[in-house]
Amino acid sequence: xxxxxxxxxxxGQKSFLGRMLRSRETGxxxxxxxxxxxxxxxxxxxxxxxxxxxxxxxxxxxxIVVLGQAMxxxxxxxxxxxxxxxxxxxVSSAAFxxxxxxxxxxCTLALLISAAIGLFNxxxxxxxxxxxxxxxxxxxxxxxxxxxxxxxxxxIDGFLPDDSIFFNLGGGQTFGLPNPFIVFVVLSVIAGIALxxxxxxxxxxxxxxxxxxxxxxxxxxxxxxxxxxxxSAVTAGIAGIIEVSYLSSAISNQGLGKELxxxxxxxxxxxxxxxxxxxxxGVFVGAVILExxxxxxxxxxxxxxxxxxxxxxxxxxxxxIDQLRKGFWRTR
Amino acid sequence: xPVLLTVxxxxxxxxxxxxxxxxxxxxxxxTIHAIMGENGAGKSTLMQVIAGALKPDTGRLIFDGNQLQLxxxxxxxxxxxxxxxxxxxxxxxxxxxxxxxxxxxxRVAGVMVDRAAQRSQARAALRRMGIDxxxxxxxxxxxxxxQQLIEICKSLVHEPRLLILDEPTSSLSEADSLVLFRVxxxxxxxxxxxxxxxxxxxxxxxxxxxxxxxxxxxxxxxTRLSDTDPEEVVRLMVGRDLAGVQRxxxxxxxxxxxxxxxxxxxxxxYHDISFDLRAGEIVGVAGLIGAGRSEMALGxxxxxSAPRGEIVLDGKPVRIRKPGDAMRxxxxxxxxxxxxxxLVLGMSVGSNLSLAALSLGRLSNGNFVKPIAENRMIxxxxxxxxxxxxxxxxxxxxxxxxxxxxxxxxxxxxxxxRVLIVDEPxxxxxxxxxxxxxxxxxxxxxxxxxxxxxxSDLPEVLTISDxxxxxxxxxxxxxxxxxxxSEERIMALAALDASDTPHPAPTTYxxxxxxx
Numbered sequence: 001x002x003x004x005x006x007x008x009x010x011x012g013q014k015s016f017l018g019r020m021l022r023s024r025e026t027g028x029x030x031x032x033x034x035x036x037x038x039x040x041x042x043x044x045x046x047x048x049x050x051x052x053x054x055x056x057x058x059x060x061x062x063x064i065v066v067l068g069q070a071m072x073x074x075x076x077x078x079x080x081x082x083x084x085x086x087x088x089x090x091v092s093s094a095a096f097x098x099x100x101x102x103x104x105x106x107c108t109l110a111l112l113i114s115a116a117i118g119l120f121n122x123x124x125x126x127x128x129x130x131x132x133x134x135x136x137x138x139x140x141x142x143x144x145x146x147x148x149x150x151x152x153x154x155x156i157d158g159f160l161p162d163d164s165i166f167f168n169l170g171g172g173q174t175f176g177l178p179n180p181f182i183v184f185v186v187l188s189v190i191a192g193i194a195l196x197x198x199x200x201x202x203x204x205x206x207x208x209x210x211x212x213x214x215x216x217x218x219x220x221x222x223x224x225x226x227x228x229x230x231x232s233a234v235t236a237g238i239a240g241i242i243e244v245s246y247l248s249s250a251i252s253n254q255g256l257g258k259e260l261x262x263x264x265x266x267x268x269x270x271x272x273x274x275x276x277x278x279x280x281x282g283v284f285v286g287a288v289i290l291e292x293x294x295x296x297x298x299x300x301x302x303x304x305x306x307x308x309x310x311x312x313x314x315x316x317x318x319x320x321i322d323q324l325r326k327g328f329w330r331t332r
Numbered sequence: 333x334p335v336l337l338t339v340x341x342x343x344x345x346x347x348x349x350x351x352x353x354x355x356x357x358x359x360x361x362x363t364i365h366a367i368m369g370e371n372g373a374g375k376s377t378l379m380q381v382i383a384g385a386l387k388p389d390t391g392r393l394i395f396d397g398n399q400l401q402l403x404x405x406x407x408x409x410x411x412x413x414x415x416x417x418x419x420x421x422x423x424x425x426x427x428x429x430x431x432x433x434x435x436x437x438x439r440v441a442g443v444m445v446d447r448a449a450q451r452s453q454a455r456a457a458l459r460r461m462g463i464d465x466x467x468x469x470x471x472x473x474x475x476x477x478x479q480q481l482i483e484i485c486k487s488l489v490h491e492p493r494l495l496i497l498d499e500p501t502s503s504l505s506e507a508d509s510l511v512l513f514r515v516x517x518x519x520x521x522x523x524x525x526x527x528x529x530x531x532x533x534x535x536x537x538x539x540x541x542x543x544x545x546x547x548x549x550x551x552x553x554x555t556r557l558s559d560t561d562p563e564e565v566v567r568l569m570v571g572r573d574l575a576g577v578q579r580x581x582x583x584x585x586x587x588x589x590x591x592x593x594x595x596x597x598x599x600x601x602y603h604d605i606s607f608d609l610r611a612g613e614i615v616g617v618a619g620l621i622g623a624g625r626s627e628m629a630l631g632x633x634x635x636x637s638a639p640r641g642e643i644v645l646d647g648k649p650v651r652i653r654k655p656g657d658a659m660r661x662x663x664x665x666x667x668x669x670x671x672x673x674x675l676v677l678g679m680s681v682g683s684n685l686s687l688a689a690l691s692l693g694r695l696s697n698g699n700f701v702k703p704i705a706e707n708r709m710i711x712x713x714x715x716x717x718x719x720x721x722x723x724x725x726x727x728x729x730x731x732x733x734x735x736x737x738x739x740x741x742x743x744x745x746x747x748x749x750r751v752l753i754v755d756e757p758x759x760x761x762x763x764x765x766x767x768x769x770x771x772x773x774x775x776x777x778x779x780x781x782x783x784x785x786x787x788s789d790l791p792e793v794l795t796i797s798d799x800x801x802x803x804x805x806x807x808x809x810x811x812x813x814x815x816x817x818s819e820e821r822i823m824a825l826a827a828l829d830a831s832d833t834p835h836p837a838p839t840t841y842x843x844x845x846x847x848x
Contacts, residue, residue: 199691199696202687203691205676213674214687216665217659218655218659219656219691276678
């Protein structure tokens with residue numbers, strides 16, 4: 001990190017190496033690399049193809065949701081409802097299929113329900129001027145309760161014949177890679193391009209950086225903010241549906257507490273809670289780090305009860321390093 | 333006359349910048365001593381060194397005969413040096429009395445705040461400054477000018493012998509500044525020495541005794557103001573003569589009316605505003621802070637739109653409900669506060685510059701930004717406006733005030749407006765950049781842009797405007813043609829009561845000595 005700092009202190013440096021060292025992602029990517037190398041050495045099982053593919057599937061669920069969360073956070077908001085929306089989408093898709101709607105219609109309806117919750121969050125934040133914490137905290141409770149109402153506490157299974165193609169979505173592989181991972185990568189590329197190459201993305205950063213200035217520059221701030229809450233809810237819904245496909249059953253507490261993992265991954269990935277900062281590459285790596293850490297601790301035989309301590313420490317450490325980097329910029 | 337403070341060969345460097353180099357000068361007891369220099373000349377750094385907020389790399393400070401070793405601003409305050417920063421550092425949600433004694437509350441039994449004592453001491457402190465403000469009122473309900481006075485009052489709690497004021501009038505109108513100067517002169521009469529940073533030349537010449545000029549971190553000259561003149565001070569500040577800041581008589585050909593405002597009113601802050609703005613014309617809007625000028629401008633721009641009134645653009649009546657509508661019609665607004673309203677400080681110079689053009693759908697193909705076209709546009713404006721930045725990737729928050737202002741202007745010009753409203757074009761901007769901005773606006777007007785300039789800086793309004801509209805408490809108080817324009821006329825219209833109040837006469841040095 002210190003090398004990156006030195007480079008950052010030299011103004012106007014444009015070399016590729018300089019830029020790479022200065023970029024915020026370099027720190028976490030090297031942290032991930034160190035973790036991977038260290039784990040492969042100390043826990044040989046880690047590097048086995050089976051374990052790697054398993055990890056890739058596991059981080060994809062949280063990872064997909066982080067994409068939407070990152071967009072919300074870039075505008076200066078936060079979405080606490082993602083874990084519950086994940087659960088609601090999971091049980092409602094299963095319930096629709098149970099009613100004989102078929103996978104496509106069932107999943108579409110589940111995603112529409114998710115989008116409606118996102119729309120509600122967005123409207124509360126913009127039209128009613130609520131701080132994002134409030135409506136998303138409310139929908140976190142509401143969506144979880146609705147999931148319970150649907151399932152009445154039982155699991156929904158046997159909603160499709162075992163050989164249905166739907167189960168391929170979460171459980172199958174393409175080109176030797178788990179399908180959820182492929183979905184995650186594809187969505188990441190789309191989100192990455194949207195944030196870095198489109199006017200839409202530029203406007204999201206502007207809103208998070210200075211909403212008043214964005215408004216006075218003619219940006220449709222309300223519409224843009226509503227859109228990110230909808231996107232966030234839909235990504236949560238996608239994760240829920242893929243998980244149903246993977247588990248071939250749905251229970252009401254799917255996605256329970258996942259909002260914390262999602263926000264943690266976004267923060268580790270360099271997304272600022274104050275808005276205006278964050279990249280898809282960063283949050284992608286953030287989601288991977290979170291899973292590698294969890295998996296690594298298990299493989300190293302760490303007491304499972306201690307896991308949360310490590311995850312918490314990594315969050316603080318990641319943000320601390322980021323502050324150091326920015327501190328250097330400020331005094332320059 | 334006894335010397336209160338000696339600054340001796342002070343140097344201070346930051347990574348990449350040498351802010352101060354061997355600065356040496358004396359400050360005499362009981363004087364108002366102005367510190368002048370362009371943005372980036374090292375004024376603020378020097379003041380922070382004197383106030384203990386920064387440690388100098390080399391050199392020493394001798395205060396009242398003793399060498400100072402300051403560990404922080406609190407230490408400096410206990411030794412008799414207080415500073416009032418440019419940005420207000422007050423809590424708007426707390427009462428005036430609570431703000432004045434923030435961190436120095438009178439206590440009962442060591443832990444409880446003695447509210448009664450706090451209130452009565454605050455009342456006494458306010459009375460001593462001759463300000464009539466209720467100490468129980470919430471600070472947020474006061475005007476900026478009153479808050480500024482509270483900030484000074486707060487710094488007086490430690491009974492300083494040296495008070496540093498860092499651009500206290502930059503957000504005040506002329507009339508409000510007069511109140512501030514009355515307080516400053518009272519302080520001087522009671523023996524307080526004042527170090528005064530300002531960009532306003534007239535203010536300094538009307539009120540200060542000495543001036544120290546800094547340039548590029550070096551001390552250029554310390555002199556009595558009676559031994560110099562504004563032209564010399566400007567020359568010392570910029571190191572050369574400034575051209576092109578004279579008034580230029582408008583060409584009186586009949587240009588078409590571009591913007592016509594009729595009966596614009598929001599029912600609260602501005603009422604029944606009607607005026608015409610012609611293509612190629614620069615019209616100034618003068619008035620006191622709080623006269624409703626900025627609100628009126630925002631009303632035209634749709635942020636929020638005026639509930640009553642009519643706007644006619646290029647002969648066609650238009651409806652503007654939000655800034656996006658105004659922009660599509662070719663109206664731009666450079667807002668009053670570049671940090672809060674104009675820029676996204678955490679984004680690069682380039683991204684700020686292209687933001688307005690991008691949201692109009694220029695520079696993009698569908699929703700995809702065209703990077704080559706965008707960069708060409710950005711480089712073009714950075715060159716043309718001579719924005720001093722190491723690269724267009726630099727965060728705009730790291731630029732100096734003048735360069736930030738250029739970026740905001742460029743951002744709006746990139747949107748290719750037909751009408752540009754500029755609110756306070758040069759607040760907190762140094763002299764040479766000011767001249768550049770004036771020249772730019774003239775050039776744009778020559779190209780046919782209709783420009784409405786809101787400014788609280790009287791010399792600025794006079795210099796730049798072809799004619800001047802004056803607002804008073806939400807209404808248009810009058811219009812002054814180019815040939816009739818003078819500061820007196822403007823003030824007479826802007827503040828009927830305060831029309832002819834001159835700045836307080838500078839006290840003679842003999843009196844100052846007697847007071848100390």
